Amino acid sequence: MKAGLKYCGGCRPDYDRTAAVKDIVKELGEGFELTGADDEESDLIIVVTGCKTACVDTSKLPDKPVRFISSLEDAQRFKEDMKNFLSKER
Amino acid sequence: MGKLMNAKQYEESLRKLNLKVYQFGRRVTNVVDDQIIRPSMNAVAATYECAHKPEYEDLMTTTSHITGKKINRFTHIHQSAEDLVKKSKMGRLLGSLTACCFQRCVGMDAMNALSITTYAIDQKYGTEYYKRFLKYLEYVQENDLTCDGAMTDPKGDRGLGPKKQFDPDLFMHVVEELPDGIVVSGAKAHQTGAVNSHEIIVMPTITMREEDADYAVSFALPADAEGITYIMGRQSCDTRKLEGMTFDRGNMFYGGHEALVVFEKVFVPWERVFMYREYDFSTMLVENFAAYHRQSYACKVGVGDVLIGAAQTVAEYNGAEKASHVKDKIIEMNHLNETLFCGCIACAAEGHREPSGTYQNDLLLANVHKQNITRFPYEIARLAQDIAGGLVVTCPSEADLKSSEVGRYVEKYFRTKADVPTEHRMRILRLIENITMGTAAVGYLTESMHGAGSPQAQRIMIARLVNMKAKQKVAKELCGILKSDNLA
Numbered sequence: 103m104k105a106g107l108k109y110c111g112g113c114r115p116d117y118d119r120t121a122a123v124k125d126i127v128k129e130l131g132e133g134f135e136l137t138g139a140d141d142e143e144s145d146l147i148i149v150v151t152g153c154k155t156a157c158v159d160t161s162k163l164p165d166k167p168v169r170f171i172s173s174l175e176d177a178q179r180f181k182e183d184m185k186n187f188l189s190k191e192r
Numbered sequence: 193m194g195k196l197m198n199a200k201q202y203e204e205s206l207r208k209l210n211l212k213v214y215q216f217g218r219r220v221t222n223v224v225d226d227q228i229i230r231p232s233m234n235a236v237a238a239t240y241e242c243a244h245k246p247e248y249e250d251l252m253t254t255t256s257h258i259t260g261k262k263i264n265r266f267t268h269i270h271q272s273a274e275d276l277v278k279k280s281k282m283g284r285l286l287g288s289l290t291a292c293c294f295q296r297c298v299g300m301d302a303m304n305a306l307s308i309t310t311y312a313i314d315q316k317y318g319t320e321y322y323k324r325f326l327k328y329l330e331y332v333q334e335n336d337l338t339c340d341g342a343m344t345d346p347k348g349d350r351g352l353g354p355k356k357q358f359d360p361d362l363f364m365h366v367v368e369e370l371p372d373g374i375v376v377s378g379a380k381a382h383q384t385g386a387v388n389s390h391e392i393i394v395m396p397t398i399t400m401r402e403e404d405a406d407y408a409v410s411f412a413l414p415a416d417a418e419g420i421t422y423i424m425g426r427q428s429c430d431t432r433k434l435e436g437m438t439f440d441r442g443n444m445f446y447g448g449h450e451a452l453v454v455f456e457k458v459f460v461p462w463e464r465v466f467m468y469r470e471y472d473f474s475t476m477l478v479e480n481f482a483a484y485h486r487q488s489y490a491c492k493v494g495v496g497d498v499l500i501g502a503a504q505t506v507a508e509y510n511g512a513e514k515a516s517h518v519k520d521k522i523i524e525m526n527h528l529n530e531t532l533f534c535g536c537i538a539c540a541a542e543g544h545r546e547p548s549g550t551y552q553n554d555l556l557l558a559n560v561h562k563q564n565i566t567r568f569p570y571e572i573a574r575l576a577q578d579i580a581g582g583l584v585v586t587c588p589s590e591a592d593l594k595s596s597e598v599g600r601y602v603e604k605y606f607r608t609k610a611d612v613p614t615e616h617r618m619r620i621l622r623l624i625e626n627i628t629m630g631t632a633a634v635g636y637l638t639e640s641m642h643g644a645g646s647p648q649a650q651r652i653m654i655a656r657l658v659n660m661k662a663k664q665k666v667a668k669e670l671c672g673i674l675k676s677d678n679l680a
Contacts, residue, residue: 107246109250113251113281113284113288114533157277
């Protein structure tokens with residue numbers, strides 16, 4: 103699974119966005135790879151925003167499924183969904 | 193993509209400039225490595241480095257409306273209210289990362305104001321300023337330059353206009369017209385980030401009348417153009433930076449600077465002149481610049497973020513964080529800081545399109561925002577000092593802490609908890625000192641008071657812009673003085 107990564111600008115994030123992303127990569131381990139937001143080869147794009155306003159510009163992203171992560175709870179749900187998906191893939 | 197410089201490339205680009213800079217009465221031969229100036233260079237460099245970081249680039253970069261290329265937002269002409277909102281957010285972000293003035297907003301504001309004004313002058317007089325301006329803008333965007341937006345003249349006797357001053361140079365003015373350009377003399381005071389800039393964009397400082405036509409001039413020059421001299425402003429505690437990397441400097445990485453910039457018979461080629469004697473457009477340029485720059489004080493919200501973080505930290509180090517009055521003071525600091533954020537977001541979100549296509553803030557709300565900025569940081573700083581305690585001004589130096597003779601006393605008597613090193617307590621106190629009365633107080637407090645216009649300038653604008661008649665009409669209708677068809 104290859105996921106493109108796009109952050110918002112981070113003016114007043116409610117949580118540590120980069121730490122949350124590092125945690126996702128660490129926990130999902132092998133089988134999950136992060137790549138640039140504009141990578142046409144990605145399977146989906148995760149858009150990590152510091153708050154629920156999510157003012158990030160997504161207009162130039164490739165036409166892929168997009169998953170918004172706007173809180174630590176969102177990150178946790180994403181990890182669980184990915185774990186389920188990856189276990190089925192294996 | 194245009195040339196999107198990183199911090200290192202920016203620093204190297206500055207080394208190529210041959211600026212004539214004076215500090216403490218001496219010529220500064222190596223501006224970039226000067227110990228007092230360098231932290232301010234680091235702060236501008238952060239505006240370049242953050243443009244390359246995925247976690248910040250959505251605010252730090254955008255697309256040029258003239259070339260379609262990816263550019264640093266600091267070189268952008270706002271094309272929507274969303275652009276204006278992102279500008280405010282970028283200001284908060286950078287303030288929260290550097291805890292100081294990062295100096296680059298003023299050039300962005302000058303260019304946006306010129307994009308509106310040069311277009312308007314052309315519409316009235318058939319001139320070609322807007323075409324010139326767009327060519328210049330493309331040069332700035334393509335090379336990712338930092339521009340100093342220079343508005344404030346020394347102004348001499350405040351009771352007299354430019355033409356009536358005893359010394360004509362107290363306002364920037366044209367001294368000679370040549371076939372290939374003009375020659376100007378005068379000075380610009382309080383120039384933030386001047387010696388960290390590649391370019392200097394000059395604008396008139398006040399509304400000019402017909403008799404002041406020689407003073408109605410706007411142009412751009414390379415920062416090291418022949419005839420320009422920079423004299424650095426002093427900041428409280430500035431020479432602590434000469435003591436090496438001790439924590440007594442408070443902020444170990446960043447700072448700001450201002451300078452007096454003197455123009456002595458400086459030649460400006462026509463292609464870099466954006467206003468020449470069109471005195472009737474001086475008000476438009478000044479007011480548009482002021483509205484953009486009053487919005488730019490979003491940066492102080494970011495500095496406030498750091499100061500609030502420091503106040504909470506010192507409260508915890510002191511073991512006072514659970515005291516109800518301390519908690520309430522932290523709440524008040526956050527309340528004030530987020531109120532400031534409301535203002536800079538609101539004036540941007542209510543932005544409008546000017547005939548040139550450039551988006552401008554809601555002028556009334558931009559002035560209200562800046563008026564709040566002249567007050568709230570002072571209260572936030574007062575609360576931070578209240579929470580910090582007297583040690584914020586009586587703390588011995590790092591050298592004393594490390595002294596083989598008295599260090600053990602400093603360590604022993606300024607320790608609050610077994611798990612909090614005395615050095616940590618001293619460091620956070622020094623940061624609070626830095627922001628509230630040291631070098632960074634220049635930006636956080638006095639610049640908040642006078643930058644982009646002193647408080648009274650905003651009050652005049654608020655009085656002018658508010659729709660008082662509408663308020664009176666409803667009041668009179670509701671109490672029955674006037675009859676209204678809309679009321680039952």
